[in-house]
Amino acid sequence: RTPAISSRSRAEATPEERKKVERLSKKCLWQALAQNGLVDLVAPAHNRTLRDGVLAETLRPFTAPPVHRIRSYYGEEVAFYFAWMSHFTRWLVLPGASGLIVKLYLDRHVGTETVDTCIYAPLHGLFTFLWAMVALRAWDREQCRLAHGWGTHGAYWQESHRFYDDRPQFRGVDRISPITGKVETYYxxxxxxxxxxxxxxxxxxxxxxxxxxxxxxxxxxxxxxxxxxxxxxxxxxxxxxxxxxxxxxxxxxxxxxxxxxxx
Known part of the structure; x- marks a missing residue:
């Protein structure tokens, strides 16, 4: 990729700065300019072909976003965001279907049934409560699977978003984890x-x-x-x-x- 370099004009550079650049001419250009304070920002330019391919696949209806391609192009943090949104959207189908059943039942019994008297409304609430716990557990497993596959398990940004850290009162024995190979507290x-x-x-x-x-x-x-x-x-x-x-x-x-x- 061709780096996009923002630098001051050569006319603004002093003779001393030019001499420093000449002494560093054997190094990479942007490294020499950065060392002399002539570069404000160095960033990779977009590869339009790759970017458009990832975008087209992401916007494709009724398909999960290509998290592996997103990770390769934009990095792990962006890929985890799309992985979470895909996971959450799929799991929302269950409470949506349950709520639709209750709504259709109430529409069929207009005038005789309300939310307060519908026998299915409490069941829908209980189902939603259980769904939330299972959905979070499923995401925790999916997150760990992706993290191990991408080699980012234990990254600072992932550790700060963990849902199931050990409690201070947790007691157990130390052992080598068969998954990570690191020491963990086991019960x-x-x-x-x-x-x-x-x-x-x-x-x-x-x-x-x-x-x-x-x-x-x-x-x-x-x-x-x-x-x-x-x-x-x-x-x-x-x-x-x-x-x-x-x-x-x-x-x-x-x-x-x-x-x-x-x-």
């Missing part, structure tokens, strides 16, 4: 599994308690009232979260009635 999978199970049990108990309190609160506020919608709930006890002894307190004239003198 056995068996011991991890035991702690995962214990954490899952404790978390489930706490979440169940919070969920039960929320259901009681909804009953006390009168939000769960099956007899207000007899077409949907044929009998009161069919509603899985209805507690009659609590929901009665929200009836007209009772303690938690919105118009009660006690509220």
């Amino acid at each position: 056995s999978s068996r011991r991890k599994a035991v702690k995962y199970v214990g954490s899952a049990v404790v978390t489930s108990i706490l979440l169940s308690g919070a969920f039960l309190v929320m259901i009681w609160s909804l009953n006390l506020q009168g939000y769960i009232r099956p007899y207000d919608d007899p077409e949907r709930w044929q009998e009161v006890h069919y509603h899985p979260f209805h507690y009659p002894f609590l929901s009665r307190l929200a009836d007209e004239g009772n303690l938690f009635d919105a118009a009660s003198q006690y509220m």
Whole structure:
């Protein structure tokens, strides 16, 4: 590639500067000019053929960007940006499809169903939550795969964007990583599994308690009232979260009635 050199005019150079350039004539021209302060910037010029080829392939519809060609021409940082955008765009198809199903269901039941009453809306929210965790994990694997392939694993800009750095409280034994060949802190999978199970049990108990309190609160506020919608709930006890002894307190004239003198 032909370097594009911005320099001061020869007429502005002093005789002393010219002598220095002559003494350095055996060196590369831009190195001699830079050493004498005559060069402001040296940058490679674009190769139009390569650039247009990368651009055309990147703009091609329904295809992933050519991250390897982008990396060869623009460098790893730009290539990782396009790799992330491609990964994120592909993964957005899943929550988009889930949201479309909910939207079509609501459109089909206009007047009878809303976002607040649609039974699929909470499932869509749960699916989106799980999708976000899996998508980030998948990107972490893809990022590591590209970094190892390009020889940039451990670069300063990648380390500053890691999602899963070791916590200061992390404990383990030092070993040689079979992947990177470097020393890493290792914690056995068996011991991890035991702690995962214990954490899952404790978390489930706490979440169940919070969920039960929320259901009681909804009953006390009168939000769960099956007899207000007899077409949907044929009998009161069919509603899985209805507690009659609590929901009665929200009836007209009772303690938690919105118009009660006690509220």
